[in-house]
Amino acid sequence: MRPMRLFTPGPLNTSDPVRQAAGMDLGSRSPLATALTAQLRSAIADIAGCDDSWSAVPLQGSGTFAVEAMLCSLTDRYDHLLVLENGVYSHRIMTICTLHGIRHTTLSFDAYQGIDLAKVEAVLQAQPEITHIAAVHFETALGVLNDIDGLTALAQRYRRQVLVDAISTFGVLPLHVAAPALVAVALSSNKCLHGLPGMAFVLARQAQLARPTPARTLSLDLKAQAQALDQDGQWRFTPPLQVMLALQQAITEFHQRGGRAARYEEYQQRMAHLLRGMSALGFQPVIQQQHRAPLIVTLAPETAIRCDISQLNDYLFARQLVIYPTKHSDPRSFRVGVMGELSMADIDDLLTAFAEFIGDASGRGLSQPATAQDMTL
Numbered sequence: 440m441r442p443m444r445l446f447t448p449g450p451l452n453t454s455d456p457v458r459q460a461a462g463m464d465l466g467s468r469s470p471l472a473t474a475l476t477a478q479l480r481s482a483i484a485d486i487a488g489c490d491d492s493w494s495a496v497p498l499q500g501s502g503t504f505a506v507e508a509m510l511c512s513l514t515d516r517y518d519h520l521l522v523l524e525n526g527v528y529s530h531r532i533m534t535i536c537t538l539h540g541i542r543h544t545t546l547s548f549d550a551y552q553g554i555d556l557a558k559v560e561a562v563l564q565a566q567p568e569i570t571h572i573a574a575v576h577f578e579t580a581l582g583v584l585n586d587i588d589g590l591t592a593l594a595q596r597y598r599r600q601v602l603v604d605a606i607s608t609f610g611v612l613p614l615h616v617a618a619p620a621l622v623a624v625a626l627s628s629n630k631c632l633h634g635l636p637g638m639a640f641v642l643a644r645q646a647q648l649a650r651p652t653p654a655r656t657l658s659l660d661l662k663a664q665a666q667a668l669d670q671d672g673q674w675r676f677t678p679p680l681q682v683m684l685a686l687q688q689a690i691t692e693f694h695q696r697g698g699r700a701a702r703y704e705e706y707q708q709r710m711a712h713l714l715r716g717m718s719a720l721g722f723q724p725v726i727q728q729q730h731r732a733p734l735i736v737t738l739a740p741e742t743a744i745r746c747d748i749s750q751l752n753d754y755l756f757a758r759q760l761v762i763y764p765t766k767h768s769d770p771r772s773f774r775v776g777v778m779g780e781l782s783m784a785d786i787d788d789l790l791t792a793f794a795e796f797i798g799d800a801s802g803r804g805l806s807q808p809a810t811a812q813d814m815t816l
């Protein structure tokens with residue numbers, strides 16, 4: 440049976456060697472584990488293009504754990520965060536601030552568009568108490584790209600610091616980490632790096648980690664984690680060793696295949712192919728081109744097309760194809776990602792399944808596979 444193909448933003452398809460790398464037991468206090476941690480920390484800083492002023496701090500958990508650790512560890516009681524909200528993940532930043540009592544102001548934007556730097560500038564001028572700005576690089580729920588390099592340049596002019604959730608972009612979209620205003624970046628193992636889910640990182644400036652900010656949590660205390668790792672190379676709590684081994688393999692493959700620029704190019708080709716095929720079938724992107732990135736796209740059918748989403752999901756699932764729901768208001772819409780270990784043939788299979796689903800004559804008429812209920816996962 441062909442493996443499940445995930446057109447989702449992560450967990451996503453990983454390579455066989457990545458999954459195999461996880462199949463080894465390793466003691467968490469062994470020299471091997473210590474070396475693995477050190478290697479991953481420097482590999483992540485290296486992929487980002489960070490110099491010695493940065494530290495890559497690993498954490499257990501998914502990307503949200505890194506975002507929460509970043510926000511609650513690097514802000515002081517007197518700091519005031521400006522949260523740029525244009526989707527689900529920046530809304531989550533707001534929730535984190537509220538829960539931890541981090542002083543903040545929210546500036547909301549149309550979720551279908553990127554952040555508007557002119558509006559950010561007006562708030563910075565009007566509110567001198569703002570010390571930090573938090574934003575999301577790519578709002579994955581609708582697929583909207585934010586201009587973070589523009590934001591850090593603006594923040595620099597106003598002497599404010601920027602914290603970024605780059606979880607869905609790290610390893611594929613460029614980010615100018617040398618920008619002095621950029622002080623922390625959150626990322627995870629299971630998106631563009633093609634690793635397994637279960638670990639995340641915060642890239643933080645050493646100077647930020649040295650600030651005497653209050654500890655708001657025990658397990659998400661980034662500074663305590665960094666200190667422990669710098670002292671004896673050990674995580675404070677059980678490290679996700681199998682996930683780390685898989686990430687090490689994923690990073691090896693990332694470099695073997697040409698690194699960030701090559702992966703970007705590959706994703707772009709897949710996205711162009713997907714959009715051409717879907718457009719021919721009558722499905723169009725909901726987000727305008729200038730706000731999109733070749734990672735994941737929200738699609739909706741043209742008005743005449745009937746498309747029952749739960750039927751569509753079942754139909755695709757029975758063919759081992761998994762797409763994702765979206766936050767778009769059209770109940771016939773959905774998201775398709777091109778991230779992970781996918782080939783053009785996988786995208787062709789998805790296009791064929793769509794063509795068959797809507798009864799288009801271009802469908803190649805595959806034999807009827809088992810229903811979703813018959814499948815054993």
Ligand SMILES: *Cc1c(COP(=O)(O)O)cnc(C)c1O
Pocket residue numbers: 448501502503504506528575576577578579604605606607
């Ligand atoms: C995936 C993602 C996260 C993390 O979500 P988890 O459910 O914790 O994996 C955070 N921000 C963005 C932009 C994401 O795409």
